[in-house]
Amino acid sequence: MTEAAQQITEGLRILANMIVKKFISETKTAQASNNLSLIRKPLEVQGEKLTLSVQEVARLLGVSKNGVYVLVHTGKISSLKFGRRILFPKRKLEEIIERSGL
Structure with a gap:
């Protein structure tokens, strides 16, 4: 290292x-x-989660988990990486959905 x-x-x-x-x-x-x-629970503000997991994003977008990883690696969605864990800022994801008209 x-x-x-x-x-x-x-x-x-x-x-x-x-x-x-x-x-x-x-x-x-x-x-x-x-x-x-x-x-407060981690990553929550007054009961609202600030981030979503890969599985939650896959369900929300109607794609597979692999599809979410592809979106991350191509830079189409913002993510945060903590060790091996990938989290997605909920607000950024909502903005992407609004812009795409989903």
């Missing part, structure tokens, strides 16, 4: 640890105040 890749990996590890600590802190605060509405 190159030095740049190692630095990125270390930065992501530190960021992940910070996120986990923040989540634990908020969870403890919510439990202490008995206000569980402070706890």
Whole structure:
């Protein structure tokens, strides 16, 4: 692994640890105040998912999972890659659908 890749990996590890600590802190605060509405699921804002999985996008577009991968690799849809996992910003996907008239 190159030095740049190692630095990125270390930065992501530190960021992940910070996120986990923040989540634990908020969870403890919510439990202490008995206000569980402070706890949010990852990638959600007030109950609305911000991202979709490959399988969800395939269902939404009516294509196979392989078809979704082809759309990603050809740059036709925006995606975020976290390790081996690919996620799709819901708003960007909605914009693409609106523009295409689906």
